[in-house]
Amino acid sequence: MYLLGFDIGSSSVKVSLIAGATGACIASSFYPKQEMKIVAKQADWAEQDPEQWWKNLKLALKDVLAESNVNPTNINAIGISYQMHGLVMVDRKQKVIRPSIIWCDSRAAAIGDQALKEIGEKQCLQSLLNSPGNFTASKLKWVKDNEPEQYSRIHKIMLPGDFIAMKLSDDIQTTAGGLSEGILWDFQQNEVSRLVMDYYGFEASFIPEIVPTFSVQSEVSEQAARELGLAKGTKISYRAGDQPNNALSLNVLNPGEIATTAGTSGVVYGVSEEVAYDPKSRVNTFAHVNHSAEANRLGVLLCINGTGILNSWLNRQVGNSAFSYEKMNELAATVPAGSEGLSILPFGNGAERVLENKNPGATFAGINFNIHSQAHIFRAAQEGIVFSFKYGMEVMKTIGIDAKVIRAGKANMFLSPIFRETLAGITGATIELYNTDGSVGAARGAGIGSGYYQSAAEAFKNLTKLETIEPGVNTDQYQRAYERWKTELEKVI
Known part of the structure; x- marks a missing residue:
């Protein structure tokens, strides 16, 4: 049995297929071969077309299926890793309303700073563990203020990985971890942040159905199966932002463990069980992939x-x-x-x-x-x-x-x-x-979420230290x- 991982970055989309029994990567590919274009219509802006992510995913997956010669019916599950903090908006027909405002776009920084002052620093940090800053919620407020026509068409808002899952399944869903990355999660109440939603004046209906990070969240639709060459009904059983997922790929799940990456951006990511935050929000605290109401597993992220x-x-x-x-x-x-x-x-x-x-x-x-x-x-x-x-x-x-x-x-x-x-x-x-990357980590995450692996320890038993x-x-x-x-x-x- 095989597991498939998608890693939706801002530079490229990478796809990897691993053998579930050994964890070995059978085939891998990425598109585009040159860095994906980031559109900056003004200084400090950064946008990408979500449909381009989908096109690049199809090209990379086509390579992987051809190279591996694996029967798609033998693919147990799919996991998705994605660039954090991006904003994707779709209408009722699941059509993208405008290009995604991605992670490195700075246009909403002043909006988040004002929110911090008006809501109150203590309240924000205690409830959100962060300033609203330049994150997804503040980007949505920028759209509300500057593009009212597009804003009026919103059916649901998503993070980039949620968009890919929607294209695979037709189901619009998100996770608590994803919402925490967008500064839309209240850690005190363990629910969508009414504090932020009310302050910015967002409709509660904008938030998709919330599913567990590790779970059979949805299945590949008939249309997506035809488009991708996959089997209808293949399980989609894991999604996480790229940095929590990078930590997962390195088996960094417990307090005191540290993961890092240095691609287009660089990240140091430490796991903590303490509800801790930087008073100046210079580093940020999000829900880690294994965070729960019963056991705090928080990722402290330097970007x-x-x-x-x-x-x-x-x-x-x-x-x-x-x-x-x-x-x-x-x-x-x-x-x-x-x-x-x-x-x-x-x-x-x-x-x-x-x-x-x-x-x-x-x-x-x-x-x-x-x-x-x-x-x-x-x-x-x-x-x-x-x-x-x-x-x-x-x-x-x-x-x-x-x-x-x-x-x-x-x-x-x-x-x-x-x-x-x-x-x-x-x-x-x-x-x-180690011999791993985000797409391989997402594939292992899919194995955990689908129940193919009984534990993280089983999923990572073959992770090899190289140096x-x-x-x-x-x-x-x-x-x-x-x-x-x-x-x-x-x-x-």
Whole structure:
């Protein structure tokens, strides 16, 4: 029996098929092969067409089914991982009303800040564990204020993964975890937040049916089965935002465990059983995939918007797309730790929560025309990304998340030895790299939700550790470079 995982990112849609018995990935593909377009009609805006996610999913799935030659009737269940905080709106015919306002769109930051002041910081943080900030609820309020015609057509609002599940099944549903990512969940009352819904003036009917994260939520419809080449009735049994799902894929489910990822954006995600929050909402607390009213399992999330996107920008603009990322890493390795005084702040991808929703843009500081080269820029960028992680992890530590061991999939920025060694060196944490990713994690989640696996322990018994990185010998150099980097940051925030 096989399990299928979909990972709906802002860069691409990835599909993986795993063998349930062994957990081995049988086939995997992603589309598009170049990064998916993000439309920015104005500064700080970021939109994507949800139908494009669906088209890319179909292309990737077609590859996977062809490569694996698996009979679709032998696919037990489907799991869905998705980019968090996006807003999808559909009418009564399940047609998308407008492009999705995605996670890195900053247009609603001021709306969320005003809500925090008017509702009250204490009330927001105690009930929501976060400021309304620039999250899904505030994005919906922006639509209400600025696009009343589109707003009037709303039948249901969804997160990106809910949209994909709707396309698969015709059922419109969501989860408590998803609503918590949108700042629409009240942790005190364990229900949809009437506080936020009433303050913003939203209709209660906008919220879809709420289903458990791990459960047989719906089944593949006849129409979707024909469109995708799947069997009608295939179970859809798991959905979660990409960062809770990344933690699941690394078997990070218990208090004190830490997961991280560094794709377009970068995230450090720690699990806590304590209802804790940062008073300034610089890091955010959401329901983890295994959270319940009986047992708190909360994910404390640090997000840095400008991570891999800085590396890809440098590849195009500084390397003229002539270098592979491996070549960029090789060049960076020719430069000593600290990049000989060059510091790069990676904050060029929208407002940063860790900076209290400020958007200072990216900064290159300390450039010396007689010393610095492409290689210095490549290394300083990776160090700057790591230093932004360190800066946020200092905030996480104040609410009880202290990283001693960090788990990550061996992918994206974690393919770079410099990135890994710098992160271990500046944080003092041991880094463990595993053979997994979001789509494989979603497939395992589907196995748990469908009952194919009797427990998470069974689902992850074959998870393989590929590499361990211990803090190295350049600790003092990293610390000096970090202090210099922080000095530059303080000049712009």
